Amino acid sequence: MLKRGESLPDEQHVMRHVSWVRLERDENDNVLGFLPAAFELRDGEDYLSVNWLEYYEQAHADNVTACIASVRSVLPAKKARFGVAQVAKVKTLAKHSNKPVRIVYASSPKNLSHSALHIDQPIPDAVCEALALEFYKQHY
Amino acid sequence: MPTLETIATRALMYQPSSAVAQPAGQPFWINKPAPWRLEPLAPSQTSMIGLESAAAYNRVLSTMRNQTYSSSDLLRPKASQPTLDEALFDAKASAKILISHVSMYLRQGWRDKLFYQLDNLLDPEEWDPDDKPLQKRSFDTFLKAICDLMPTARPGLGVSHSGNLIAAWRSGNSDRISLEFAPDGRVKVIGTRFIDQEPVPFSAQANVGNLKQALIQFNCSTWLGCA
Numbered sequence: 517m518l519k520r521g522e523s524l525p526d527e528q529h530v531m532r533h534v535s536w537v538r539l540e541r542d543e544n545d546n547v548l549g550f551l552p553a554a555f556e557l558r559d560g561e562d563y564l565s566v567n568w569l570e571y572y573e574q575a576h577a578d579n580v581t582a583c584i585a586s587v588r589s590v591l592p593a594k595k596a597r598f599g600v601a602q603v604a605k606v607k608t609l610a611k612h613s614n615k616p617v618r619i620v621y622a623s624s625p626k627n628l629s630h631s632a633l634h635i636d637q638p639i640p641d642a643v644c645e646a647l648a649l650e651f652y653k654q655h656y
Numbered sequence: 657m658p659t660l661e662t663i664a665t666r667a668l669m670y671q672p673s674s675a676v677a678q679p680a681g682q683p684f685w686i687n688k689p690a691p692w693r694l695e696p697l698a699p700s701q702t703s704m705i706g707l708e709s710a711a712a713y714n715r716v717l718s719t720m721r722n723q724t725y726s727s728s729d730l731l732r733p734k735a736s737q738p739t740l741d742e743a744l745f746d747a748k749a750s751a752k753i754l755i756s757h758v759s760m761y762l763r764q765g766w767r768d769k770l771f772y773q774l775d776n777l778l779d780p781e782e783w784d785p786d787d788k789p790l791q792k793r794s795f796d797t798f799l800k801a802i803c804d805l806m807p808t809a810r811p812g813l814g815v816s817h818s819g820n821l822i823a824a825w826r827s828g829n830s831d832r833i834s835l836e837f838a839p840d841g842r843v844k845v846i847g848t849r850f851i852d853q854e855p856v857p858f859s860a861q862a863n864v865g866n867l868k869q870a871l872i873q874f875n876c877s878t879w880l881g882c883a
Contacts, residue, residue, distance in 0.1 A: 536782035541812035641859035
């Protein structure tokens with residue numbers, strides 16, 4: 517088990533919660549993807565919140581189920597979706613400057629698998645778009 | 657039927673319309689003449705209303721005198737912050753009013769569809785309280801763009817953290833574009849074109865007045881059906 521502040525292994529996975537208003541939808545509100553705005557930082561934020569799937573130490577599908585249940589206990593919105601991506605892929609897509617991209621374990625008492633995706637700021641729009649497409653490839 | 661405590665409380669909080677603001681922290685009845693300067697009940701009054709009621713009256717009086725009030729507490733109803741439900745309701749109402757102002761310029765069916773989408777979008781149960789509600793001027797920028805572009809394809813709608821409206825479209829071959837409308841008339845253009853099945857992201861900043869040129873540049877105007 518990692519300690520707080522340690523980097524997640526490249527071969528492991530992170531999950532991102534995407535709220536209803538930042539889902540890409542068609543005119544009839546059928547969900548088509550994630551909007552790039554789902555990967556933008558709020559004013560004052562210095563990292564993107566994600567959840568470390570392998571924290572749950574089960575098979576991948578069970579990790580996903582446990583992680584979604586954990587996040588929903590904190591963020592109960594029903595129409596939100598979740599995207600999953602591999603750590604190495606996220607780091608590749610998010611790198612846009614000389615500064616390294618880091619994904620570190622940052623648990624909190626209410627969100628035990630919480631992790632922080634540190635990207636050099638400002639995050640370019642194209643990076644947000646690439647992350648939105650990547651995380652939607654495995655969505656729930 | 658109000659209790660004596662209620663009546664005493666109301667009496668102590670009562671202020672005539674000519675009342676002048678007291679310095680913060682001072683009870684309003686200080687240095688004020690009767691009738692709002694209340695006194696503890698005299699023994700003769702106590703015998704008239706009974707010991708229990710008199711004790712309640714004096715207890716309220718004592719409590720009120722020991723409390724401190726700012727002048728704003730006393731002279732104005734508190735301007736409470738709108739709840740999330742109220743803020744979203746107001747945002748929805750403002751957006752619908754803006755739509756009604758330009759509905760004669762929209763393509764047939766757009767008005768009703770936008771109303772439907774706004775109802776689904778501004779859902780308090782799905783709203784993150786850290787997000788700003790939809791900004792009216794951002795929605796105004798969106799309507800200006802729609803009236804200018806007159807697309808045949810209807811967008812899906814979203815909202816950014818800062819309350820800007822986002823409109824998103826997909827083409828038949830999964831190319832996509834999203835436009836984020838800022839309150840000052842700027843538009844953030846972000847999208848992806850798939851070339852040989854490889855995603856190629858693009859982004860740009862435009863003003864609502866030259867948005868059509870940006871869409872032409874990214875080969876999106878055709879599948880949006882812009883006029």
